[in-house]
Amino acid sequence: MDQQSLWGRVSYNGALLACLVAGLVGPACVFADEEKPDEVESRGMPKLERPGQPGMSMAPGAPAQQKFQLPTWPQKFEIEDRRQASLGFPVTQPGPLVVDVQWQGPPLEAVLRGPNAQPIVQRGQGQVRLAYQVTPQDVQAGVLWVVNLGLLPNTKGQATGQVSVQYPPANETQAEAAVRARVAQVQQQTQLNPAQLQTHMQALLQINKNEDARHYQEHLKEAALKADTFLKQKGFQAQVQSRAVPPPSDSARIAPKLPPGARAQRPEFTPPPPPHIDSLSVTNGQPGARVVVHGSGFTTTAGHVYMTGTTGLVQHDARVVMGPAGPTWTDTLIEVTVPELTGVTHFNASLVVAVEGDPGGPQFSNAAPFLFVPRQQSRVLTMVSPFDRRLASTQTYSQATGGAMTEASVIGNDIHHNRVAASIFAPGDIFFGKDGRDWFFENTALQNGWRVSCVEVIPYDLRSCQPTNTVYGIPFGTGAYVAQSDQTLKLQVRWWFDAFIPGMSYTYLFVIRGPENVPDGVLCHTVAACSAP
Numbered sequence: 205m206d207q208q209s210l211w212g213r214v215s216y217n218g219a220l221l222a223c224l225v226a227g228l229v230g231p232a233c234v235f236a237d238e239e240k241p242d243e244v245e246s247r248g249m250p251k252l253e254r255p256g257q258p259g260m261s262m263a264p265g266a267p268a269q270q271k272f273q274l275p276t277w278p279q280k281f282e283i284e285d286r287r288q289a290s291l292g293f294p295v296t297q298p299g300p301l302v303v304d305v306q307w308q309g310p311p312l313e314a315v316l317r318g319p320n321a322q323p324i325v326q327r328g329q330g331q332v333r334l335a336y337q338v339t340p341q342d343v344q345a346g347v348l349w350v351v352n353l354g355l356l357p358n359t360k361g362q363a364t365g366q367v368s369v370q371y372p373p374a375n376e377t378q379a380e381a382a383v384r385a386r387v388a389q390v391q392q393q394t395q396l397n398p399a400q401l402q403t404h405m406q407a408l409l410q411i412n413k414n415e416d417a418r419h420y421q422e423h424l425k426e427a428a429l430k431a432d433t434f435l436k437q438k439g440f441q442a443q444v445q446s447r448a449v450p451p452p453s454d455s456a457r458i459a460p461k462l463p464p465g466a467r468a469q470r471p472e473f474t475p476p477p478p479p480h481i482d483s484l485s486v487t488n489g490q491p492g493a494r495v496v497v498h499g500s501g502f503t504t505t506a507g508h509v510y511m512t513g514t515t516g517l518v519q520h521d522a523r524v525v526m527g528p529a530g531p532t533w534t535d536t537l538i539e540v541t542v543p544e545l546t547g548v549t550h551f552n553a554s555l556v557v558a559v560e561g562d563p564g565g566p567q568f569s570n571a572a573p574f575l576f577v578p579r580q581q582s583r584v585l586t587m588v589s590p591f592d593r594r595l596a597s598t599q600t601y602s603q604a605t606g607g608a609m610t611e612a613s614v615i616g617n618d619i620h621h622n623r624v625a626a627s628i629f630a631p632g633d634i635f636f637g638k639d640g641r642d643w644f645f646e647n648t649a650l651q652n653g654w655r656v657s658c659v660e661v662i663p664y665d666l667r668s669c670q671p672t673n674t675v676y677g678i679p680f681g682t683g684a685y686v687a688q689s690d691q692t693l694k695l696q697v698r699w700w701f702d703a704f705i706p707g708m709s710y711t712y713l714f715v716i717r718g719p720e721n722v723p724d725g726v727l728c729h730t731v732a733a734c735s736a737p
Contacts, residue, residue: 290637292703294379299372307365319346412582427493434485488575578719585714596640622707639700651725654718682708
């Protein structure tokens with residue numbers, strides 16, 4: 205088994221858009237295209253729960269609809285590492301525009317974007333000030349402005365502060381119309397493309413399969429080189445030593461004369477000493493790797509070389525390498541290949557030489573320690589477990605904050621974070637960005653030697669896995685990245701979306717690597733299931 209894919213489709217954003225553009229909130233908002241819970245299935249997994257429907261208030265006592273209000277200033281912000289802060293505001297008439305940012309922490313970059321073609325950028329430490337004279341042409345082009353705050357590239361740390369914005373008095377009706385139009389405009393840009401994701405996953409899996417094959421061939425070449433060197437060092441090209449008894453001399457063939465009446469005594473048979481292994485060319489290897497056994501008493505007749513199994517009782521026949529003149533088997537040197545085993549992990553084995561004895565049956569050598577190393581295999585993990593995840597969401601209603609709420613949901617393998625429609629136009633919500641952290645597999649770990657090779661957050665953070673030809677467009681005004689991960693499976697994702705953006709979606713993808721056809725404890729749990737195509 206190489207993969208398990210549970211790709212889902214996005215349906216929340218289209219439903220939320222209909223509510224926002226129409227101005228509907230609460231129970232009045234009906235989702236005609238929404239995917240029902242019983243339509244979402246996962247291979248081998250229970251059906252995923254859905255915490256709530258976007259566009260419906262999730263907090264008891266929250267009003268069904270909030271009157272549109274303009275933002276107030278100053279506003280506090282907090283940013284960390286690659287996460288950004290986003291604050292928006294309307295400018296509906298010409299006049300001076302001033303943005304003052306003060307903070308504590310690392311240097312920041314402040315970017316002011318509006319209908320003017322060129323963003324205004326300032327970098328500084330502790331305080332930056334952005335100023336612009338809004339013209340009638342700017343107002344005619346658009347009335348919505350956004351200031352984005354972020355740490356400088358390749359900078360880590362945390363910055364906290366506040367933003368004050370001064371601009372001419374805004375027309376509330378004109379601002380609300382502009383906000384609704386902006387939400388409708390950017391809605392489609394935040395949707396994921398399932399077909400594109402599937403193509404990327406398959407390409408990534410094939411890349412890692414090729415990488416597994418390359419590493420395996422390199423292992424075989426290295427073992428073969430050591431075997432050839434070992435054979436030369438032990439004088440394999442020299443005359444083969446044999447334990448065969450030399451023919452007697454002519455004088456020995458003359459039987460001595462016996463006294464009268466004496467009977468000749470039959471000579472006692474003295475068996476040769478058992479074979480003995482002195483050393484190996486390598487002490488570990490994968491199936492098919494060449495191993496040279498050096499010792500004595502192997503005779504010149506090919507016998508068997510056995511590798512003990514995981515219990516020490518099961519014996520696997522190591523195939524003798526065939527040379528130009530026949531099997532590579534002499535009285536002191538034998539060349540074999542590691543037996544083909546799959547569905548097992550690393551284990552401490554032993555190599556034993558068996559030769560024909562006379563007349564007591566086969567003779568066995570001492571056991572030479574040998575570590576069996578299974579071939580490695582890659583799998584792609586994409587499923588979002590309903591049992592081991594924590595999705596950040598703000599579901600508490602507060603009159604002081606204007607009911608700034610978000611909700612989290614999962615459809616298939618896609619994670620969605622959206623503003624709650626009941627509070628989307630309340631003060632402090634649509635004009636300001638959202639951010640949060642999601643945790644996955646905190647209590648689940650890979651088993652049997654399986655480890656995480658890399659993890660991606662699609663379509664945002666594709667840095668750690670092998671590049672593919674898939675081209676992604678980053679959805680406007682959104683972001684996410686791997687904030688924390690380890691080789692066991694734990695993952696923390698940091699996400700955000702900007703002012704005037706109704707929500708964001710992402711999915712993650714793990715590439716895991718481990719012993720061939722062995723259960724990993726997450727995608728498959730038995731050898732038969734893991735071996736299935």
